[in-house]
Amino acid sequence: MAFLEFNNISKGYPGVQALSGISFSVEKGAVHGLMGENGAGKSTLIRVLSGDQSADTGSILLDSEEQNYRSVRDAFHAGVIVIHQELQLVPELTVAENLWLGRFPGKAGIIDSRTLVETVRARLExxxxxxxxxxxxxxxxIGARQMVEIAKAVMLEARVIALDEPTSSLSSRESEILFSLIERLKTKGTVILYVSHRLDEIFRLCDSLxxxxxxxxxxxHPKIAETTRDQIIAEMVGRxxxxxxxxxxxxxxxPRLDVNDLSGRKLATPVGFSVRQGEILxxxxxxxAGRSEMARLLYGADHRHNGSVSIDGxxxxxxxxxxxxxxxMVLCPEDRKFDGIIQGRSIEENIAISSRRHFSPLGILSPKKEAAVADRFIAKLRVRTPSRKQDIINLSGGNQQKVILGRWLSEQGVKVxxxxxxxxxxxxxxxxEIYEILYELAASGMAIIVISSELPEVMGISDRILVMCQGRVAADIPxxxxxxxxxxxxxxxxxNAAGTI
Structure with missing residues (x-):
């Protein structure tokens, strides 16, 4: 019997219709996959489910009862929790404080700190x-933060949990913990709405899609076993x-980039390597393992203890x-929310903010040239937006990533x-599409370093792979x-033996 029902949900924003008449249902104790390209409406739908947005038309039913959310708090009290891809934790509070936020244990306004910490410690264990x-x-x-978000939903014993790309920041071990939790929640009758682009996970976990x-x-697809991967991909992209x-x-x-004896925080031994013109490493x-830390040291974002970096000598x-x-040399960072996008600013500004110095003589901005640069990369990277003036925070995570890539592709003379x-x-x-862009850039002579936790991706697009383990380069594989x-x-x-190549 259906426990969660979406009936004719529609939602529009100025210049774009995000959702048009979406209707489907999910049975109690089922894991239901939700897939689609970036901008397809997935994030908007779960925002409506969470009470963060109100639908223009349609209704949501839980256990046959229509819900009339006016806020996230209303959805929370109805037993609905959404764990967003962009995490919603308070950075300056502790893990325990985040998990108890809004309902701290105590009396007469005095927080019982011991209960707060020990309860969370026991539940995490x-x-x-x-x-x-x-x-x-x-x-x-980022992976640990994601696990804290997941722990929050489990501790609150929600009736419906929506997970938006939950394993995007998790290690293999952490992902297995999550999968075990999902199986446990299913046996308790919890409805899981699982949003992911990873087909392996969809077929492993989901009952319907x-x-x-x-x-x-x-x-x-009421029964995911009755469909195929190729069919789902074709349904997502229309081809x-x-x-x-x-x-x-x-x-x-x-060699275009030469790195010698690079050392710094979280690197156990000095790192050295080179990348040739046209190579994807x-x-x-x-x-x-130290991959992102190595990239930040290389780029100069973190303090380097020793070593040298040179481009074309x-x-x-x-x-x-x-x-x-x-x-x-330019860097597209791992954490796009905190280190990449500039929140509260338009797509146009986020793309042009670095390259504008090339067409702003005497520091005078050129709105016409900035608009042209933004339009060029919005079109080239297929950024889904009604306008270049749209606040970047309103884009899906994938489209935000495209904007960051567009920012650096708009730079002049990028070599690495x-x-x-x-x-x-x-x-x-x-x-x-992004892989094709990387190949085009490599073909032009650019040296490219791709850091990824997805092994099929690294193997699929790289000319050579460096494997890192505990702050060391453990292997160099052509x-x-x-x-x-x-x-x-x-x-x-x-x-690993000695941690050397």
Whole structure:
């Protein structure tokens, strides 16, 4: 029997119809997949479910009772919790404080700190999440923050939990903990709405599936076992995609980027490598292996203890991102919300903010040129937006990622592109487009470093892979020798010998 029902849900914003007559239902104790390209309407639908947005038409029923949310609090009291892709934690509070937020234990206005911490510690241990309840959220990795969000929903014993790209920041071990939790929640009758672009997870976890495209219902599969991966991809993008990676061999030039004895925070030993003109070098490793930290040291965003970085033989000043940009190196960071987008600003400003210095003589901005740059990359990267003036925070996570990429592609004279988790939260159609862009840039002579926690992605698009483990480079593997078992073995801490190539 249906427990969660969407009946004719429509929602529009100025210049765009986000949802048009969406109707489907989910049975009690079922995991229901929700898929679609970025901008298809998935995030809008779960915002309506969470009470964050009100539908223009239609209704939501829980256990046959119509819900009339006026706020997120109303949905919360009805037993609905949404864990967004962009996390909603308070960075300067502890893990325990975040999990008790709004309902702290205590009397007469005095918080019982011991109960607050010990209750959370016990529940985290029960769930299998290894996080210190007294740690500030700001000190945690993105993956650990994601696990804290998930723990919150479990502790609150919600009737409906919507998970938006829940494994995008998780390690394999953390993902397995999440999958076990989902199975446990199913046995309790909890409805799970599972939003993901990862088909392996959809087929492993979900009982049923709904596909959205351009704000409309593209397909509904009451039994996911009766469909196929190719069929779902075609329903998502409106066309067949036979080879998502599309890798092709290209001529490589001399070394463009040289890194020697790079050392800093979270690097156990100095790191050295080079990237040739036209080469895509993949970095793979488990969460905490030091991949992102290496990229930030390379770019100058974090303090370098020692070592040198040069492009085309010219050494770059350390600890200075501006010097890196002027030398031709740019970084698309792992955490787009905190380190990438500029919230409260338009898409146009987010794209043009770096390159505007090239067409702003005497510091005078050129709105016409900024608009032209923004329009060019909105079109090239297929950013789904009604206007370049749209606040970037209103875009889906995948479209925000495209805007950040557009910002750096609009720079002049880029020689080295470092891109961390390039397709996190991005649909299969947009992934293939971004890969094509990377191949085009490589073919032009750019040296590209791709950091990804998705092994199929790293293997699919890289010419060579460096595997990191516990702050060391554990293996350097050319494409002709790619082997999943070999790469994973090098990435596992208990399998590495001395941590050298």
């Amino acid at each position: 029960e769930i299998g999440i290894d996080v210190d309840p007294t740690a500030k959220v700001s000190a945690l990795s 709904t596909v959205l495209r351009d704000g409309k219902l593209a397909a509904h 067949e995609i036979s080879n998502i990676w599309g890798w092709r061999e290209r001529p490589l030039g001399p 993949g970095f793979f490793g488990l969460i905490g 010219v050494t770059i000043l350390p600890n200075d991102p501006k010097a890196s940009i002027n030398a031709g 592109l470092v891109i961390d988790e390039p397709t996190r939260g991005i649909d299969v159609g947009a992934k293939s 494409r002709s020798e790619f082997d999943e078992r070999r790469i994973l073995t090098a990435a596992l801490p208990d399998k």
